[in-house]
Structure formats: C-alpha cells, structure tokens
Amino acid sequence: MLPILLDLLDTNSASELRPLTGLLRNLARHSTNKDHIAKNTVNILVTKLPSDGLQKTPCSEVVVNICGALNHLVTCSSLAARDVSYFNGLPKLIGIKTSHDNSSGGLKAARAASTVLCNMFQYSKLHRDYKLKGFAACRLFLQ
Template identity: 85%
Template sequence: MYEVWWILWCPTFNKKRADDKGLENSLCVMRNLSYQLYMELPPSVRLHLEGPTRDYASRDSATIGCFTMYSKKNPEPQGAEWLWHPQVVVLYKLVLQNKDISSSSREAAIGALQNITAGEGRWSSVLSGVMMERERMLPILLDLLDTNSDMELRPLTGLLRNLARHSTNKDRIAKNMVNVLVSKLPCDGLQKMPSSEVVINICGALNHLVTCSCVAASDISYFNGLPKLVGIKTFHDNSSGSLKAARAASTVLYNMFQYNKLHKDYKLKGFVRRDFTDATI
C-alpha cells in the first residue's frame, strides 16, 4: 500500500515512474483487495464505517463526521485502512490525471474506485461524495470515456453508475453526465461494441438519474438518446448479455415516460407510448 503512495508523491514521479511495473502491480493488488470490500470487512470495522443505523439526517453531515473520526485518531491511514480511507481517493485521482500512466494501471485504479463506491452502504456513499464534492473527479472520469477500450470502459461506466446512484443532486450531475453517456451508447443491441456490460452500466447510470430528475429525462431526449434506447430494447440477438441490456434500456424508457410534461417532446421526436411502456423482452 505504502509503495503506491510513495511512488505517486515522489518528486521523480515522471513518465518513467508512470510506467513503473511496481506501481501497476500495487494498484492491481489494491483493486483485487477492495473487491466486495464491505462484505469482507470484520464486523467491528463495518460497524465503525456504517454506524449502528442508516437513518442519517444527510449524507453531508455523515461525511463531516467521518473525516472528524479519522483526523482525530489517525491523520494517516494505517495498514488495511488504505483500502477505504478517504485519502486513498487522492491517490487514485493522481493516477488518473497522469497522461503517461499505463492502461493497466489506469484500469486498476478505476476498478478500485468502482469497488469502494459499490453498494448502497453509508461508506460507499461517503467515498462517492469525496470523489464528487471534495476532489471534483467527475470531469476527469468523463474525459476518460473517450476510449474504445472495453477493458477500461467496463469499470469506468460501473464507477459512473455508482456515482449516479449516490449523488444527492441528480439534476446537477445529469447536466454534466447525460450527454457523454448517451454518446457512448450503440444504435441498437446488435452491435458488439461497446459490450453489453458497458451498455448495462450506462443504462443503470441513466436510470439512477432519471428516477429522480426530470432534467435527466429531458437531456436524454435532447441528446438523441431515445432512438438508441429504443434500438437497444428492440433489436438484439437474444443472447444473455443483449437481453439484459434490452431490459436495462427498457427500464430507462419506462421511467422517462413518468414525466408527463415531456410527452409532447417525445411525440415531436416520433416516439409513442408503446416505445416507452412495451416491456415484452
């Protein structure tokens, strides 16, 4: 764990360091160790992070309490705490900001971030807030979507799905995220790239936004996401992955139709009720 932090902060962290195999290996270890992290934690640690109850007044107040909890006792993460401490987000941010970093290192860092923001628990929400509010990482992540590497897109879109779930201001994140996500969707479910897993993640992120934000539904329509979603739902090869993608697209469409004030806009674009409500997949 400490090797990664030392390499990143070392004054000689240049292109040679960015390609360092030790850095790549360390990041891969951190990604692997953080997989299903909250299920694997000892009960005492889980209670420490999640608290005795999930009935909190707000995510922001919980976040402040979490930083206070750590800063008073241990200013620096100790041992395994590197896996879930808020400070580790800074580490991953440095990796993703470095243009000379290897694809494998970038993929591992994204995968680790996906792991520590997964699920509906309090701590995954806290770390999502650290990424979004304190470290302002959304623009960095959205820029990284400009790739055709499915190996990178799978964890990246999974991470964005987590962030969309935990965001407390769905309207604001929709204004930044919807256009880029829609641009990555294929025209229908018959295309092989991006993979079904990526399509499912994108639809999942869009759905987290749409269920709470009319702005998200409107932006999907504005940025020509409707023909793509309908195409994914309607045209597929009946494989397991494409059927799951079709159901994911169908769910987004169904929830978009719940905003009655947008029906006129949908109709003007040539879409009718059955495009949104027919879920016989």
C-alpha cells in the same frame, strides 16, 4: 473528479469502459445532487450508447452500466429525462430494447434500456417533447 472520469470515457477499450461506467452508475445512484450529475454526464453517456442491441461495441456490460446510470438519474431528475431526449438517446434506447441478439448480455441490455424508457415515460410534461421527436406511441416506452 467528475470531469476527469468523463474524459477517461473517451476510449473504445471494453476493459477500461466497464469499470468507468460502473463507477459512474454508482456515482449516479449515490449522488445527492442528481441534476448536477445529469447536466454533466447525460450527453457523454448517450453518445457512448450503440444505435441498437446488435452492435458489438461497446460490450453489453458497458451498455447495462450506462443504462443503469441513466436510469438512476432519470428516476430522480426530469432534467435528465429531458436531456436524454434532447441528445437523441430515445432512438438509441429503443434500438437497444427492440433489436438485440438472444445472448444473456443482449437481453440484460434490452431490459436495462426498457427500464430507462419506462421511467422516462413517467414524466408526463415531457410527452410533448417525445411526440415532437417522433416517439408519440406509449408502446415504444412501455413494452
């Protein structure tokens, strides 16, 4: 079922992405094997993230769902946190967190990205990887 859902994410239609990302968020939350889900989904979810909070596609509800799915995976799996970093998710999450409009959707997306970053920072064994990617300052993760 998971490969089919991931194939369906290859669209730019907000009306299709919103329920799909919501389903993936719930699947990530209630899955018993988060490492397996992380291995298969993190790359695709990170590629769907905008580079900052000012981009209009995907819509803020989709960004919140993607960040929610990533957060559920990151809280239980250091593999997911490592993969988010490996697939260049850090600059996207920091961009969403720091540059956004003041709409309610933009603020929700910024808060969701901030939560993912905060939970990623909890894995001290990954701090070296973050530093190698140029994200050494903990203020980027925790503010």
